[in-house]
Amino acid sequence: MISVVKINDTYYDGVTGLSKLLGRKIRLLRHRRGLTQQELGYRTGISTPHISSVERGQRHPSLDYAIRIAEALGVPIGYLCDGADATNLPDDTSYGGPEELPGYLQSFVSREDAQPYLAMAHRVSRLDETDYHVLCAMVEIMVQRKKLKTFSGESAD
Numbered sequence: 001m002i003s004v005v006k007i008n009d010t011y012y013d014g015v016t017g018l019s020k021l022l023g024r025k026i027r028l029l030r031h032r033r034g035l036t037q038q039e040l041g042y043r044t045g046i047s048t049p050h051i052s053s054v055e056r057g058q059r060h061p062s063l064d065y066a067i068r069i070a071e072a073l074g075v076p077i078g079y080l081c082d083g084a085d086a087t088n089l090p091d092d093t094s095y096g097g098p099e100e101l102p103g104y105l106q107s108f109v110s111r112e113d114a115q116p117y118l119a120m121a122h123r124v125s126r127l128d129e130t131d132y133h134v135l136c137a138m139v140e141i142m143v144q145r146k147k148l149k150t151f152s153g154e155s156a157d
Contacts, residue, residue: 050065
């Protein structure tokens, strides 16, 4: 059974049709922003292969991933899902890419094994100010604890 979805007077071949529209919008926005799939992955904490699959309409992003992608591309989540023409895209030139980062960060974000850290940084960036400061204090306590263990000759792990 094939389901048909109607959004804003346009009919789509169920979830597959909507996924292809969403993927097309993401790809066009990414190109307009001058980002590679890898750069979008760095900004969202989503793997490059997953972004590629979403852009081709082969995977359906979770709500969390769709929100991350929308934020990274500078559009509201509703824009990606509204069924509007994919060629009518908003402009945004506020992000120039990883080359704007300091050298030590450029080398870090270009590594595939950096993905979990980038995903966590994205999650931290969404905390309110109080929670952010509490988290920073907790990290500082752990760093000091490790220094003390190393100084006293105990195993730091």
